[in-house]
Amino acid sequence: MEKFKRKVFYLGGFDPRGVRFYHQMYRDQAARFAQLSGEPVxxxxxxxGPAGSVVSTHWxxxxxxxxxxxxxxxxxWEDLVGKVWIRNPLKLGLRSIATYIGHARFMQFGRMKKLRPGPVLTICYPPVLAIxxxxxxxxxxxxxxWIVLPLWAAALAGVGxxxxxxxxxxxKLVVPWLLRFTYYHHSLAAGxxxxxxxxxxxxxxxxxxxxxxxxxxxxxxxxxxxxxILGMSVMRRVFERRAGPLPDRFAMVGMGQVVPVVALRTDARWYHADLASLADKAFHYIDLSFPPDGAAYFNVNPLLLCADAHAARVDMLSPRFHLFYDPENYHGGWSNKYEAHFDYLRVGDRLSPLDFISLTAGRRSLDQALAAFRTIP
Structure with missing residues (x-):
């Protein structure tokens, strides 16, 4: 039997851990997939990679x-993340002040709330909790x-x-990571x-x-x-470099999509141009964003943030993680917000046609996986 050959390009998020962490995570999830499917992977x-290890790594x-x-x-791009990853809490606090001043000036919070109120809370609660x-x-x-000590001693003890x-x-509430994420994307939007x-x-x-x-x-x-966010800018560059139309066997998949974080900044004109350039481009885009994921923009089509229409074939779906996890293993609640944002890369207690390993190593093509997922009640 002739093998089905798939090529996957993966572009991850704002995370300095990089390729070693994600390669091991993929191995762990592939083993879980094999156990559930009976298909050794x-x-x-x-x-x-061919362009050098700084650009990409293969397996x-x-x-x-x-x-x-x-x-x-x-x-x-984890090396670039590492250069801007703020470790000093005082420095992070000072940078966060500038961040939220910038957001107050340029972020379209009203429009963001209409699109999806959850991410507004995700952006706004870290500085409040940090204080x-x-x-x-x-x-x-x-x-x-203070009942038993002088005021100065009680105050020093409280600070300690x-x-x-x-x-x-x-x-535990992911406040430092969210402050770093927000500061970086404030800087990205502005500069x-x-x-x-x-x-x-x-x-x-x-x-x-x-x-x-x-x-x-x-x-x-x-x-x-x-x-x-960066993937949309990459797609603009893909169309600039591609002489003809994209092949039908190509698709872009967005998981836990956060494009409005930059697209809704009025000063991010460079990014608005990237998004607007995709309006008349034909390609297949699949958005997998889960409503309880407080960082993700479920059912928000990023191609319509800077255009009134688009030529792309777009599928907007929730991965419905709750159907594929047992209750005791499901990443719910405030303390699990960070982990829930990584469920897109995991296999649950039952296989989904759209879990990450099924999409990248499974027997179904993408269109077959989408069709199979839509049959699940």
Missing amino acids: AVSGRRA SIDNPQAGVETDYEFLR VIPLLFALLPALLL ISALLSGRWLN GPGPDLDARLDRFAERIVGEMDEPWDEILFVTHSAGT
């Missing part, structure tokens, strides 16, 4: 029972200790207790990609275009989280 080690996926081979190319939680952890112990405990609670990221996006587009005429049965450009 072999995931190779990592190797540098191969073999599902012999399904007759599928996948070449997986992880598009790398309230340390203050409570300092104030309550200080007031209690807050320093010990507040960081743990802020991390554009900058020379380093701009050059990297060019290389990503060149890699995708370079594979379009190769003998693949399917080519998927999969973006996740903040990668969905």
